Amino acid sequence: xxxxxxxxxxxxxxxxxxxxxxxxxxxxxxxxxxxxxxxxxxxxxxxxxxxxxxxxxxxxxxxxxxxxxxxxxxxxxxxxxxxxxxxxxxxxxxxxxxxxxxxxxxxxxxxxxxxxxx
Amino acid sequence: xxxxxxxxxxxxxxxxxxxxxxxxxxxxxxxxxxxxxxxxxxxxxxxxxxxxxxxxxxxxxxxxxxxxxxxxxxxxxxxxxxxxxxxxxxxxxxxxxxxxxxxxxxxxxxxxxxxxxx
DNA sequence: ACCTTGTTTAGACGCTTCTCTAAGCAGCTT
DNA sequence: AAGCTGCTTAGAGAAGCGTCTAAACAAGGT
Numbered sequence: 001x002x003x004x005x006x007x008x009x010x011x012x013x014x015x016x017x018x019x020x021x022x023x024x025x026x027x028x029x030x031x032x033x034x035x036x037x038x039x040x041x042x043x044x045x046x047x048x049x050x051x052x053x054x055x056x057x058x059x060x061x062x063x064x065x066x067x068x069x070x071x072x073x074x075x076x077x078x079x080x081x082x083x084x085x086x087x088x089x090x091x092x093x094x095x096x097x098x099x100x101x102x103x104x105x106x107x108x109x110x111x112x113x114x115x116x117x118x
Numbered sequence: 119x120x121x122x123x124x125x126x127x128x129x130x131x132x133x134x135x136x137x138x139x140x141x142x143x144x145x146x147x148x149x150x151x152x153x154x155x156x157x158x159x160x161x162x163x164x165x166x167x168x169x170x171x172x173x174x175x176x177x178x179x180x181x182x183x184x185x186x187x188x189x190x191x192x193x194x195x196x197x198x199x200x201x202x203x204x205x206x207x208x209x210x211x212x213x214x215x216x217x218x219x220x221x222x223x224x225x226x227x228x229x230x231x232x233x234x235x236x
Numbered sequence: 237a238c239c240t241t242g243t244t245t246a247g248a249c250g251c252t253t254c255t256c257t258a259a260g261c262a263g264c265t266t
Numbered sequence: 267a268a269g270c271t272g273c274t275t276a277g278a279g280a281a282g283c284g285t286c287t288a289a290a291c292a293a294g295g296t
Contacts, residue, residue: 018166024155031158035150036254037142048136056273069255071274090263090272101226109216109223154284174243187285189244208242208293 030104033080038063039073046083046096053093148222151198156181157191164201164214171211 019027033039045062046054060070074094077083082101085094137145151157163180164172178188192212195201200219203212 019159019162021155021159024158024162028153028155028158031149032153035146035153037139037146038254040142040146040149041137041139044137044142057271060273065254066256067273068257068275072254075274087262087273092273098227105223105227108219108226156284175241178242183284184286185243186245186287190284193244205243205292210243 027104027107030080030082030100033076033082034104036073036076038065038069039077042070042073042077043082043096046094053095055091055093057091059094145222145225148198148200148218151194151200152222154191154194156183156187157195160188160191160195161200161214164212171213173209173211175209177212 034043041063042059045059046052056070056074059074060067063070074083074085077094078085080100081097083094083096085092087093152161159181160177163177164170174188174192177192178185181188192201192203195212196203198218199215201212201214203210205211
């Protein structure tokens with residue numbers, strides 16, 4: 001309820017057009033998956049890694065959670081199309097799918113996306 | 119588990135640096151609020167509106183939900199810092215706080231944000 | 237003052253989510 | 267082939283979320 005006008009009259013970016021219920025459902029599913037601190041940390045851990053790939057065992061080591069719990073979160077990320085994985089011998093490696101994140105980013109700030117595509 | 123390499127070797131954007139648990143918690147809270155189709159539609163409804171402001175009654179009319187439910191979602195959006203509101207006479211108007219959305223967008227795609235800030 | 241309309245708060249209830257333990261599968265290594 | 271390690275699946279329980287109805291609060295109009 002603060003009366004701070006002025007935060008919104010500088011650039012007009014934000015969310016483009018009104019969303020259909022279906023489009024909203026699709027986007028919401030992705031955002032919901034991002035709405036957990038553990039998954040966000042997993043994602044940034046993968047992204048920060050040189051080579052862009054991380055073994056599940058490295059992820060598990062970075063958290064104070066059991067293996068199955070990490071596996072659960074990785075599955076959520078996978079099913080949301082945010083990461084993909086591949087087994088190589090004993091280990092399973094995960095990497096980020098940038099296109100999906102780009103899509104979400106674009107929804108939040110169409111102006112940035114437009115600027116980037118020039 | 120699909121073997122599609124190559125989706126990630128074209129541009130290297132994605133998520134910048136490894137997140138601290140605290141930073142992750144803050145971001146996750148915002149993304150969680152975005153992780154609901156109704157809230158996403160409310161947001162896009164406000165954003166699409168000429169003038170950038172919408173009365174609660176207009177929002178309520180756009181959904182097949184009760185007033186209290188809409189009020190609940192608006193509160194979530196408000197407490198996440200994504201929107202702000204002001205009462206004017208009988209009606210309460212909501213608008214989007216672009217800075218917050220920009221921050222989230224930037225997390226998802228640092229490359230876009232960098233390009234936009236030039 | 238009172239009633240009417242717009243909005244929020246409180247409380248209840250069913251469904252989903254996140255975590256765990258136990259058990260299963262996959263691929264080395266000996 | 268038997269056992270070891272890495273990872274996933276299955277099932278259970280506590281906590282959280284989204285919806286509703288009922289009631290309260292806020293402003294304006296008789």
